[in-house]
Amino acid sequence: MNWKFTILSIFLLTFYVSIQAQDLLNVKKSEYLEGDKERKPAYKNILHAIGLEQKGEGFVRQAIPLLKEAYQLNSKNAELNYNLGVCYLIAGPRNEALTYLKSAQKLNADISEDIHFLLGIAYQYCNDFDKAIVQFKINIELIQQNNYKDKKELIALSEKRISECKNGKQLLNNTSDLKVELMIGVNSAYDEYKPVWGGSDFYFSSRRGGVKKSRSLEDQKFYEKIFAQDTTGKIYSVSVNTPSKSNLALMSFTNEVPIIYLGGEGNGDVYFAESLNNKWGKGKALKFINENKSRESSVCIGGNDNEIYFISNRKGGFGNCDIYYCIKEENGKWSKPMNIGGDINTEFDESDIFLTKDGKSLYFSSKGHNSIGGYDIFKSERKESGQWGRPQNLGFPINSTDNDITYFEDETGRFYFASERYGGVGGFDIYREKEALEKIEEPVILAEQVSIQEVPNELKNEKMSVPVMTKPAVVPDIPVKKQPEVIEEIRMKEELVQEDFVYRVQIAACKKEMGPKDLFQRYRGGDVIEHLFVEGWHKYTIGGFETFDEAAEYRDSCGVHDAFVVIFKGGYRLGIAKKTGGVK
Template sequence: MKLRVVLFSVLVLSELMVFAQRPSYSSINKKAIKIYEEALGKFELRYFGEALPLLDKVIKKDPRFVEAYGVKSTIYIQKEEYLKAISELEEGLGINPDFMPFLHLDLAELYFKTEQYSKGKERAGLYLKKYHPKAKLRGKAERVLESCKFSIDALKHPVDIEPENLGPNVNSDLKEYLPVLSVDMNTLIFTRTIPDSRSIDKYQEDFYASFKHDESWRKAFNIGAPLNTVVNEGGHSLTPDGNAMFFTICDQYGFYGEGRNGYGSCDIFVTFLRDGKWTNPKNLGPKVNHKKHDAQPSMSSDGRTLYFSSTRPGGYGENDIYVTYLTNSGWSVPQNLGSVINTPGREEGVFIHPDNQTLYFSSNGHPGLGDNDLFMSKKQPNGLWGKPVNLGFPINTSKNDFDFTVDAMGEYAYLTSDRDGGFGDWDIYKFKLPDYLKPKPVTYMAGKTFDSETNRPLSARFELKELEDGRRIVESTANSNGKFLVCLPYGKEYALNAAHEGYLFYSENFKLNKPINFKPIEKDVPLQPIKIGGRVILKNVFFDTDKYELKPESKVELEKLKEFLEKNPTLKIEIGGHTDNQGSKLHNMELSKNRAKSVSYWLMMNNVPKERLSYKGYADNEPIMSNENPEGRSKNRRTEFKIIGK
């Protein structure tokens, strides 16, 4: 973050050096010029403490020496003494406003930084209108102007929130940042900068974690090895099931930690949870990591899309947001999210909500209130990201506000800020999100997969798809204990399938309406060994009432059945149709037979050999529940398959 201060006036500083070193000065006082050139030498070496008194002498010799005021203001900017820098610039520009025009931009930016937005707007507008700067400085001035305009309006229309510091169990007199919340909202993992005499820089970054108890966060603790080492680890993202973590390792003079290799100043690594322990981190490789700086990954809830920030060449600015996809051959070449998201400035701190439709990030390139503001973008129906929305005041302030994360329900957000009133340099805060900034809420399903006969845990493979369009939402694997967790966005109907070699696949249907409270779905998944007589109810095969034509939503389940038969090429199955006891026996027998026939025909039309298939209608002869109530009758109306040959 210190880099942002150094870069604050880098464009103006470079222009200033050109003017400051030119042979013709604004002064003809030889003694003043001699002292000024001595001061300039100290300034170039960053000996600011020695340069300042020399510059005071210059001004005493010649109070109209404009360059001296400009250099003094730049020193104060580097020292973060912004009000003093403003005073020097106002003095220098008051003497001759046209001698060093770019100082108007420096002054406009300082007005913005010190919350004098009206003055900043006026000064940036003057600079653009009167001096017609070249492209780089023009772009910078336009951003300052737009940010001042935005800030004036934002302060008039504050967001109704009350940021709450997470308190001393999480925050300290050190820096806490990059918070990430588990899907169940009971674990917080964040990065802390800590003193370490082993480190070359005497400070390093480590992961810390805190558990929630009775709505309060317990004392945070260092996660320890093998994740934390003497080098810098941070900027992490957990997969929803908690079985994998993507995070950033930054080198210390080429060292990434014992047994770790890197490609740039910061790289993205992955570690997996095996038998309760994290594996040694593995670099994602040169396809993802560049020789520059790649950091702050955020994993989507489907476990196959990774967002991160990078300084690699070819982007739109200093730091851009990229995305890479997990394919059958590994991670894809990262794609830039484009100019709607990325600017000539810095975009970072990216967070993709588990709804996979809402992106939050920080930027100093879009109009905002401070050095770094937080933004939200929604994915559009065409798959592109929409125009970013500034989260507003007081979520954003004139300070640095960054590292944003939102809980699964979309109710509460967590951010990092150096705003006044904290415990240290950077603290983690929490607040309730206003409705217009909320993502789509999600819940999760947690449970265990096991052998239905022996209860032995199974590492089954899960797949969750939207029935409407067949789009895969999640693909995941249960851990060695058979435990799993998958995210389920509300407002959709889903097909969930679980499969394991040597077993019949499991089928489930979920229809999640608008949430009332965050109540996870708990589900045990017994898998049946493949054997003669084994049955699976196809819970995602659908027909209209009293019809036997397959509805389009059935395709997801039918594709799964086809895949199962392809993986088990010797199996023969019978498709069985079943009804409740409403209506005549003859009608129900015909209806159930035709429904079974429709499934069998679809499989044949999709290259399953007909000699492996048979079908039969059972009407209401094999109920699995009572037909005396609506719920029972609903369960009895079903399509299933049965193993009849191996």
């Protein structure tokens, strides 16, 4: 039997998760060509792909299209199917691996002793937990029957995966009503994570390549650097006076001073950043946190700036990476670091700490507790005694069977996080809470109703305010929970236009008042947006058109897909304007 053993181990370095694998299987030239000489160029692609995988994880993504091209010419080669499956498990999207691994086993049941373990992982990424558990159990049974003493670590990995699948089955039955969405504009084919708002700009870490596109020796991915999206939507690299061949990330802000992480291969510390000629620089080290022989990879200050929590792999913890904290003492100095304890830290890794400003809620990522796969995001509430309560898995849809990390909340309570899940742009992508707008009950304005002289009671005291903005700005959009129903347009009598009726285009309505950045993300034009507050709803409209057709034309071209026409009389909003004839 041909033994080819692949261990997929996951570990945290700074803010990314790396899946490592041993070499791919060799593909015999004669078995791939099978008398077809036209496949020779494709076979060279296979050899090239295997060479790329051997260089490190950062090159595996480049290997996949080469293998796929060869697969198009010969899909019946077991080793080629196996290699494709393994590459997808390493580089993603991971649920793509299942098809190829199933084919590899079907073509050759003895393709590799780890095939059932890999199939279990592939099923797990597809949320097919029952089939995943079966594969992991088969893998354990085969190792025990054949007494592979040097492969017993795979038994422990399989048992951990079985536990994750059982957790996944339970959490799938208790899915949250929360909605999440992929952020548009900030994600790339590379890893993005660690979302942080600072002032008016949105900061994040990315491994899309830095100076000279240098790569980390750990995984051959580009070193991570700090990027930001400004108020115009432009993405820019944050200039920091630090070595180019190092990982750099923004942790958080305290009193508007950024705390940054700077690390090399296998090490890293945290610093206050200081401004040097419009560039950030490595300022004062947080010496009460940093240790020479450990890596401090996540820092958050909360509890009214009296508590600081961080992640460290220093000796004496419950696992490789644990959560520690310090408290500001009466003399203004910080206490010595203390381990948060075994109720939160586990024998597995903890990561990516976030403490709310009021100090009442603690969020972190962990491979332990009731994780459903890789890192999950957990929440712990502070008790009246000051102790932290039992961590709760945030469940679907925030967590997935893939790695979910770097949770963050902005000042409004909206959350952001990063995930490797299927459906993103590539690698880790940044997601955020999708804010739901409640259904608006609007009066329907018919032709005979428009001629009324009495303004509805609820609108008598509501006038349109001055324009809230005239120039573009940008932040994450305000998503709607549900697409509005298609509005039939009802024709207004021509003579009514002469009675001071004005048509406007409504682009948004929500319970919370929207700022200029929110509005521009929704409407990127330069026209004046007017704000009206009616019975607890903030409504935003554009234009002042004499006819419905003019307003409808603007509605269709303004770039807001769910905009609709409303009618005003004498500055008072009467409701949605409709026109018979059915303009869809």
